[in-house]
Amino acid sequence: MGNAERRPRVLVVGQGAREHAMVWKLAQSESRPTIYAAPGNPGMAEWAELVNISASDHAAMVRFCRERGVDLVAVGPEQPLAEGLADALAEAGIAVFGPSRLAAQLEASKAFSKQVMEEAGVPTARHRTFADLDEARAYVRAHGAPIVVKADGLAAGKGVVVAETVDEAERALEDMLVGGRFGASGHRVVIEEFMRGVEVSLMYFVDAHTAVPMLPARDFKRLLDGDRGPNTGGMGAFSPVPRVTQDVIDRVTREIVQPTLARLREMGAVYRGVLYAGLMLTDEGPKVVEFNCRFGDPETEVVLPLFAGDLFEVMWAVAHDSLQPAAVSWHRDAAVCVVMASAGYPASSETGVPIELPGQLPEGVTVFHAGTRAGEGGRLETAGGRVLTVSAVAHDIPAALDRAYTAVASIRFSGAQYRHDIAHNWQS
Structure with missing residues (x-):
């Protein structure tokens, strides 16, 4: 093409x-x-x-x-x-x-995803699916906390509660199954064991025959510094992740990605696009936390700036089942991004607030718009929860961090909130 x-x-x-x-x-x-x-x-x-x-x-x-x-x-x-x-x-x-x-149900239904993983022999957390509140409560009480409660359907990255106590888990179950917190997406829940380890994201370009890994990334889902506060769609990310070696990537490809894609093919679903594997690196090896059926956000805003290939040619090849691993290459740099969110996020968002961007950004910095719109007179203003993603590339993660936060400090809108500790754990 x-x-x-x-x-x-x-x-x-x-x-x-x-x-x-x-x-x-x-x-x-x-x-x-x-x-x-x-x-x-x-x-x-x-x-x-x-x-x-x-x-x-x-x-x-x-x-x-x-x-x-x-x-x-x-x-x-x-x-x-x-x-x-x-x-x-x-x-x-x-x-x-x-x-x-059908293939997108890997993300759209946690229960479907777990079924595929079970049938494919893919390592993941022990789990059960429930639609009845009393049965779900009994399961939580029998297994104790910490424990993870997930809305079955799509919830914009906010449908997961990592409950530290049984009471917290029961409140999450009531919110989803009775209170309708996530609408139809929460009419069923998946309850999982709490997995201990290091969480990473690994995305793949996938066509009918081939799955090619991208650079690993780590995102930060909690709203507040120190990984506290409610889950969000993501408050920042960095890439690459030093502890994710080529051996780890090869193992994920062999034990997780290829068996999952093979099982989908058996079900009549040929996967084309991006497969996102959210992983926990446990003492027993990599296990799946979740699959997404598209580029992750905000991981994309650190992975694509490091991509050295031609994205159009790769996307075209994926769509036509002609993907070649040699088309996927990477710069030997690092990237960090920081999400700037509106007041009230993630529970709500303040819209119509004027945004002031600097005339010049630091070298290596790109500001990706999320919740923005052109207001009266063409002025830039807020239009959602996550407003801007400030992405920086440099020779290593500390240098990229410095560039990103320098840029964040020069951007202004009333009520802006962001984390100050993105990539604090980049060496772990």
């Missing part, structure tokens, strides 16, 4: 910092693609034409692709994938980077 006479046309679906990073990296392709973003955000406008189409409006997406001659669609968020957007595009003959609805 990269050698075609006309420039390829790519539609990126989504509006967060992850999708901004995808657009930013696609714009660096030697193929010089024409990029559209639906619905996009103001930060993407430098490289992409913003298209006012909801990620859930599959018919409008297909219609737009046909009208504009879009060659490839790259789907960022999990929700449209779980709803079958990739299937609708494929049925219309449009190449798509992103898994089918």
